[in-house]
Amino acid sequence: MNLAFSLRGVSKRYDPFELQALDLDLPEGQIMGLVGVNGAGKTTLLRLLSGLTLPDTGRIEVLQLPMPEQQVRVKQQIGLASEDMRLYGSQSLAWHMDFIQRFYPAWDAAYAQHLMQRFDLRADQKLAGCSHGQRVKALLLLTLARRPRLLLLDEPTTGLDPIARAEVLEALADVLQDERRSVLFSSHQTQEVERLADRIGFLHMGRLLSCEDKESYLGRWRRLVGQGALSDGVQRWPEVAQLRRSGSLLELRVRDHSEALMQRLGAEGLQLSADEPMSLEEIFVTTVRSQQAAGVPA
Numbered sequence: 001m002n003l004a005f006s007l008r009g010v011s012k013r014y015d016p017f018e019l020q021a022l023d024l025d026l027p028e029g030q031i032m033g034l035v036g037v038n039g040a041g042k043t044t045l046l047r048l049l050s051g052l053t054l055p056d057t058g059r060i061e062v063l064q065l066p067m068p069e070q071q072v073r074v075k076q077q078i079g080l081a082s083e084d085m086r087l088y089g090s091q092s093l094a095w096h097m098d099f100i101q102r103f104y105p106a107w108d109a110a111y112a113q114h115l116m117q118r119f120d121l122r123a124d125q126k127l128a129g130c131s132h133g134q135r136v137k138a139l140l141l142l143t144l145a146r147r148p149r150l151l152l153l154d155e156p157t158t159g160l161d162p163i164a165r166a167e168v169l170e171a172l173a174d175v176l177q178d179e180r181r182s183v184l185f186s187s188h189q190t191q192e193v194e195r196l197a198d199r200i201g202f203l204h205m206g207r208l209l210s211c212e213d214k215e216s217y218l219g220r221w222r223r224l225v226g227q228g229a230l231s232d233g234v235q236r237w238p239e240v241a242q243l244r245r246s247g248s249l250l251e252l253r254v255r256d257h258s259e260a261l262m263q264r265l266g267a268e269g270l271q272l273s274a275d276e277p278m279s280l281e282e283i284f285v286t287t288v289r290s291q292q293a294a295g296v297p298a
């Protein structure tokens with residue numbers, strides 16, 4: 001199995017923030033969604049992968065090539081779209097397309113035209129006169145039409161209206177029809193990550209809390225509702241992320257659901273009335289709160 005990227009022991013410090021000893025892989029052909037609160041380190045990770053920032057320690061390989069040694073070859077084959085990237089406001093989209101295709105032989109002019117229609121953009125419009133959403137879509141068009149093998153997207157749908165968001169998400173899903181292409185995207189839209197990603201990575205305060213296949217990650221988490229006189233010690237079980245009491249009612253959010261856990265809870269006196277899956281949004285909030293409760297600030 002080829003890897004779209006691999007990080008081993010990667011760290012980057014921007015005092016007081018530090019991305020710490022990060023080990024992370026993405027198999028080729030997959031889409032990874034990266035979630036985390038503001039300042040968790042998502043953009044830093046994307047910038048490290050694209051060679052815009054150098055790590056303090058560790059090893060980074062992108063498309064099986066070492067970075068930064070092979071960054072010229074890597075940059076030909078990856079595409080980074082991030083809101084802080086500058087387009088030339090005095091120039092049109094057509095000018096940008098012409099400019100970029102001179103440097104990227106894989107530029108796909110027919111696909112660029114297709115995306116222009118899909119994103120409802122005009123080639124002759126100067127970018128300074130575009131709305132925020134139009135500029136986001138223009139940047140995505142310019143990145144996607146290069147047909148990069150690894151697409152790195154920093155909050156690709158922020159500020160887009162629901163129609164534009166749907167078009168962008170469908171365009172991303174199309175990218176993966178070619179099984180050699182891969183995507184890493186960060187997003188605060190947990191529903192989008194839940195819908196689109198094969199793998200979910202969770203960054204918190206510069207630490208990777210988890211990264212795994214979406215189905216197994218979502219499957220591990222459950223919301224349990226019931227009654228009973230559970231001891232306070234249950235709250236400290238590693239599987240239990242949250243225990244709340246409301247009158248005689250108990251609500252537990254567990255991060256590692258299993259038959260053995262249910263038996264232990266039953267032995268503690270839990271009379272279960274509901275055992276439900278959790279959305280990524282609920283898992284996100286519960287994880288951040290349990291980190292805060294354990295003394296890790298958000």
Ligand SMILES: Nc1ncnc2c1ncn2[C@@H]1O[C@H](COP(=O)(O)OP(=O)(O)OP(=O)(O)O)[C@@H](O)[C@H]1O
Pocket residue numbers: 014017036037038039040041042043044045
């Ligand atoms: N070039 C830089 N110089 C100094 N500090 C930086 C720099 N880049 C990032 N940081 C700091 O690193 C931390 C992580 O920032 P980063 O942009 O990676 O977070 P993020 O998860 O993308 O956040 P958001 O969701 O708000 O976009 C922040 O505390 C930020 O201030």
